[in-house]
Amino acid sequence: MNMINPRSNRTLTLEDLLSLVENDGDLERQRKLNIRSSIRKLPEIVGGTLQLLASFPVFRELIKKADIAAVGVTPARWSNIRSDLSFVFKRYGAATRAPLRKDLSKDWAVIMGMFELAEPKYRRGLSSTIHFCNNNDIGSAAVNDATFDAFLEHLTHATLKNRPEKTHQQACKLWNECGERFVSWPGRKVSVPSYKRRISFTWNEFPVTFNEDISKYELFMGTEDPTGQHCVGTPRKASTLAHHRKQMQRWASALVRDGYNIADITGLSVLVKLENFKRAVRYYHEEWLGGKKASLFEMASTMVVVAQEYVGVNGDDLEELKRIRNRLKCRERGMTDKNRERLRPFLAPMNQVKFLCFSEKLIKTAIKNGLSHRSALMIQKALVHEILIHAPMRLSNLVKLNLTRHIKRVKNGPAAKLFIVIPADEVKNQEILEYELPASTVRLFDLYLSKYRPLLLKGAEEGWLFPGEVHGHKHEVTLRDQLCRIVEKHTGLIVNPHLYRHIAAFFYLQAHPGDYETVRKLLAHRSVETTMMFYAEFDGLAARRLYSEHILERKINPELKFGD
Incomplete structure (x- = not known):
């Protein structure tokens, strides 16, 4: 049941929630322990103290910026924390509880029943909308634009959805699709909003x-x-x-x-x-x-x-x-603060291992699930990840990789070496790119070509390694978003395709301090000065770490003389 707040929900803090959970007689002891642990962990992740206001809008912004990998929190643990947080916010601060299908009116139960034999996207995408309408006594035939406006307000102020506008937009689209998909659909069409700020005229x-x-x-x-x-x-x-x-x-x-x-x-x-x-x-x-x-x-x-x-x-x-x-010049030369923040979690060896190895899990899952479009996308994402690790090229070159123009094989006995070769006139700084892929990546490459790429090929065969929906190659935005989401889901790390270039330099310079020439060749910089401009700070970090270790050693061993 919903509990009554001892304080206004505008002033309720995380510390208040701890007390409310402890004194809640309807919760089992283990459930209390889990929730209290989640509440205490939250400020460590997002920054702040237990005096943070327990507010959906406030925490949505904090959650968006949370870097769970940097504090050693797994995606599964983070999901549990968010679930516990949503539970206590609703239990002690909001007017609703987690919706159940059995609570639906006959009208909405019929609607949900239509989805049982349809694609899962309808049930998943409209479930929260349906429960919102049900809880507010809005019948299916009465749903209109005003209903969806109120639903957006609910998503923004009474849930912890990461992107309430996106959820709202998708619900509007699916609602209209249902009118065409189901003969007995009672609802009318609604307006589909666009949240993209538009400055350009056509x-x-x-x-x-x-x-x-x-x-x-x-x-x-x-x-x-x-x-x-x-x-x-x-x-x-x-x-x-x-x-x-x-x-x-x-x-x-x-x-x-x-x-x-x-x-x-x-x-x-x-x-x-x-x-x-x-x-x-x-x-x-x-x-x-x-x-x-x-x-x-x-x-x-x-x-x-x-x-x-x-x-x-x-x-x-x-x-x-x-x-x-x-x-107007405002950008400093070298590494941006944003990229510097995203690289910091890689100082932890555990995060390095998760990042380098998560594609193995993707491959195993895809193979286990059989040949399907979903499995093909998983294999494709794994291949994109592996290519960028071993051949850290720019995204504009990656999406345009063509099997006949850029992929070269050289026989090596029973096996073959595989090279990615990109002519200088296709590269941003006019430097030719040539990478040899390791045997493990070649096996993944061949698996993708033989079994999974055909499932993604919708139009004519044009030789694109990553084909688009109809023709041409996959769009940069699509590939970027898919890669970012899959990496964050499996590792908790926030990366983008271009960050792979910085990660490559970071990994190598950690093992080989000062070897900027190798990094220059790897990233195809024209001059070593460009390489040093971006990555000299990695050496500075290593030097400061060595200094700290030196000081600690002197503290532990006072017999060391400063002349040693």
């Missing part, structure tokens, strides 16, 4: 002349003709120009958001006019980003290139554009 919304000018810019900046008059001195790669195009779209859109008439954006010269340049900077700085960000500096830098090399701005105006751009 290309069709801009004047034709603006689109034409960007095409001319791409031709001008991408043409390599030493004798030509209509080309830039140093041609840009196609990928760079594609990035410039997106930046121009966002820059022009910022002007429009700031009140500039979209019909008057007739060419790139409009964007780099000094007053318009300032307007776009102010909009991003004040309205969109809330301060200086690396992305704003990068966009401003591109617009200065447009002004100087394409439009032909010069004199005082060009100098002022450069001055504004330089004032």
